[in-house]
Amino acid sequence: MAVLDGKNVAFIATNGFEDVELTSPWHELDEAGALLTMVSSSTDVITGKNGHTQQVDFASRDARAGDYDALVIPGGVVNSDHLRMDPDAARFVRDFVTDGKPVGVICHGSWILIEAGVVSGRTMTSYPSLRTDLENAGATWVDEEVVVDKGLVSSRNPDDLPAFNAKVIEEISEGRHSQA
Numbered sequence: 001m002a003v004l005d006g007k008n009v010a011f012i013a014t015n016g017f018e019d020v021e022l023t024s025p026w027h028e029l030d031e032a033g034a035l036l037t038m039v040s041s042s043t044d045v046i047t048g049k050n051g052h053t054q055q056v057d058f059a060s061r062d063a064r065a066g067d068y069d070a071l072v073i074p075g076g077v078v079n080s081d082h083l084r085m086d087p088d089a090a091r092f093v094r095d096f097v098t099d100g101k102p103v104g105v106i107c108h109g110s111w112i113l114i115e116a117g118v119v120s121g122r123t124m125t126s127y128p129s130l131r132t133d134l135e136n137a138g139a140t141w142v143d144e145e146v147v148v149d150k151g152l153v154s155s156r157n158p159d160d161l162p163a164f165n166a167k168v169i170e171e172i173s174e175g176r177h178s179q180a
Helices: 019-031 077-083 087-098 107-116 128-136 158-174
Strands: 008-012 035-040 070-073 103-106 146-149 152-155
Touching: 008 019, 008 087, 019 035, 019 070, 019 103, 019 158, 070 087, 070 107, 070 158, 077 107, 087 103, 087 107, 103 107, 103 158, 107 128, 107 152, 146 158, 152 158
Parallel strands: 008 035, 008 070, 070 103, 103 152
Antiparallel strands: 146 152
């Protein structure tokens, strides 16, 4: 039995995602036994900035956090910028955090968390250029490989993926976290 057998994990992204920030956690979670679903702003196939294509299972307007145990948000400047302009994506992300479900976010992916209004009081890391954005939204920003704050796992860039993937799997296996 794999560590995450029976756990339903959603990924949310759109065109321009950082390829390895989607494919690496996807592979590791799949290997750990998780059931994976791709959510995007539409049901069209999405393409990463380096050409990886990913089939989309649900549009954000139809996706419900209640159907999943955890969420992973890859980065990529274009992906993250477009995703944060999708109010259904913001709602979807917000519901995971407010429900205390594990969320993994890397690089520029934190923009959707800011848009969802769920970073205040959290300690996080991200790509360095998001430091001011996160701090202005009420988060404490630190420059570390991986940061975990009540089930919210954050990392800076693709170099951090081994630590990020391991912590995401650990947090998903632990389940919901108290938000108090």
